[in-house]
Amino acid sequence: MRHFFLISILFVHVAGLAGGLNVSGGGGISRAQGAFTEGNTAYENGDYEKAVEEYGSLAEKGFESGPLYYNLGNAYVKKGDIGKGILFYEKARQLMPRDGDLLANLRYAKSKMKRHDIPVKRPVVLRWLDMAMSYITIRQAVFAAFFLYYGMIALIIVTKVFKKTTITPTLPMLIMSFFLAIILIALPQKFRDTERGAITLSRITDVRLEPSDTAEPAFPLYEGMKVYILRQKGEWFKVKRTDGKVGWISSPNIEAI
Amino acid sequence: MRYKKLTIIFIFTFALICVAGELCAEEIKFKILLEKEKVTPGERVRMELIFFDRTDVPKIDIPEVEGLDIRYRGSSIKPITEDGSTEDSAVYMYSIVSRAAGSYTIGSFRIEQEGDVYVSDTAVVEVTEGEPEGGGESSEKKDILDGRIYLEVEILRDEVFENEKIPVVVKLYTDWLDLEDLAVFDEIGMTQLAGVYKTGKSEMVTMKGVNYAVMDFSKWFFIPTPGEYTFGPVKARFNIVELSGQPLNYNEDFYKKVIGRHGKHLIEIESPKKIIKVLPLPAEGRPDDFKGAMGSFTLEAVVAPKKIKEGAIVNLTTEISGYGNYKTVSAPEIREQEGLRVYEPTAEEKEGRVIFTRGIQILSADIKAIPDVKFSYFDPVEKKYFSLFKGPFPVAVSQGGGLAAVEKAKGPEEKKEPLAEEKKKTEEMIDIKTSAGDLRKASPVFYGLAGTVFLGMLPLFFLGTSVLVKKRMDRLVNDTAYAGWIQASKEAAKDLTKARSLMRKGDPERFYDHVFRMTQRYLARRFCFAPGGITEEIVSSQIRLRIENGDIADAIESIFNDCYLSNYAPLEFEQSDMENTFRKVKKVITELNGIVYI
Structure with a gap:
């Protein structure tokens, strides 16, 4: 009887807390849903710039969902920004890895890459x-x-x-x-x-041997190529290409997934 | 006697064999050839030992020559002309350096090695202060590092077209130097306009009587805009390794002896620059579909499958191969035709060819063939445009299934708008999602380091706790004394609370009755007696023996005594008596609780 009483009190408290959270977050979610719908409308009308703006504002505010990243990726690809498109498809894949539409569009975006990722040599x-x-x-x-x-x-x-x-x-x-x-x-x-994954955003960029614009180029990266960020030094990232080559690249050229 | 004769015969035979071997030993002559006979102190001179018409002679160890530093540099077999006949001959190469002026005679040598005798002629090198022989003369190639290493750049032509593939070959000539960590590069670097230098063949060449090892490095690049450009200089960076193993000159200082001779020296040399003129493509004869492909190509195309249902998709695979700049090659154009939906191609570049694959959806059963494909390019050698055609590609299209069948089955109005699902399949990209899904603020991951450690430790904590609980449970079942101790302690705590309450109420009858019962019960649990069996006599005879502390036994007896007396004259007991009894009870229980086994 005493246990039942304690459990009842606990249940009432947890339910109240959850209800409070729901109420406090409800307004934000509904506004976010509204922005998402506006992004969809812009996309359907072929205004991909606006679609990117609407979806992007949600992502900047810290909202995330598989469809949000997927639609953002679609809008970027339609704009011709393959690197950003692949970046957001990869973000979406972390949330809905089995989504057939996403995988198909990711394949499509990768087919537009000038150079494909070098396959990882693994057993x-x-x-x-x-x-x-x-x-x-x-x-x-x-x-x-x-x-x-x-x-x-x-x-x-x-x-x-x-x-x-x-x-x-x-x-x-x-x-x-x-x-x-x-x-x-x-x-x-x-x-x-x-x-640690990151996607190359520039059409083509040289990865350098040292974190300096004047350093010798080590190898090139093409838009959409995947790299792994090893460490950061100011605006420079030490990155590893999928084939294991390592070099430095400045921050505007890549973005973490 | 007989043994003595045998011994003499054996010795004689042995001596005969040795003499015969010596008599049969071949005498091999060789020439000493010097690159220069007059040099300055410190100048390096190449010396060759030439074994005319012999290719099977081993390297011979020539004796030291005082005043000269002689180092072995390698060997080769090359045709040598002597007395009008040319024969393949072994040549052993050495470098000679003299630090001091003077006249040095090399040879003649007579060297016995592996049963053969090697005999040479004589060579004399004059080391004099001042300009070396031939110094200051203009050389066709600019020699670097004492004339031992230099770069040459060969480029296709001085005039090329925009985006034309321009192969470049860099030749590194080296004369007996050992190079390590060699890297060849230029200012174009690894941009989209050029690749990296690949190491090619190595060979030995003789120029003006000097033998060079030549290493080829090749790459290609292209220039997208017409104009005049400077290519180069191409640079080579390497370490030169000083060979050891030759005797040191005593006039060298310690630094040179220890470090200079055994260390590495980082050297960078560069080639002369080349001027390249880049011409624009001619407008004359430019095909409409020309998209900039530069080179000389061939086109292959195939369609699969050839038997399909309407609405299905066939793959058109085109392969462009040949010589040229593949970065300028784009997918061949397919002629437009009603009833076909052509998708964007995907490209796959392999060595020496590019393969484009594009899907084509057959929207009508009336289609009999996929139309031909056309690919146009500019050949910079022929200096004109070419167009290649392949196809058409016959296909057998049967009715039924697919998008067209769905469209036909519907009325004319519905035909305008295909089913959303089917439309989705035929788009290049699948459409956006209308629902935002589980849209929420991004939450921090629960599998961070601290969280993982905590969640990883939690079950181990449960496991440890479970083991302890199980042990305690087993002990409570199996260990009577322990179980009695635990139970007695718990009951005593409750009983003391009740006793204190009765004491405060000033009810001696009930207080002493409770004290008597609780003491009995406590002692019974601790000493494994029946509760009713605990009397003052048992305390005196048995419990006292098991308690080492006599005061406690006295206190127990006193408690029982008080309880007995209270039965007869309860009103005689005042509040102070009850408090006194309570203190004794509390003391007894506290003391005995501290002992597990009694």
């Missing part, structure tokens, strides 16, 4: 894992890893500590360990893609 197994992981978001991957980890610990507690069940935990533990290992092996690349 076949790791490439399979990368491909499998590309169908889920990083949040889902991390959640799955924690779910499996918690499940394994719970199984140990129930079967080994309290011995409350006659189930033999070996097979479930092996299965969970296998999937957990797969996720943990594939996660670093996923993190790299998410946390």
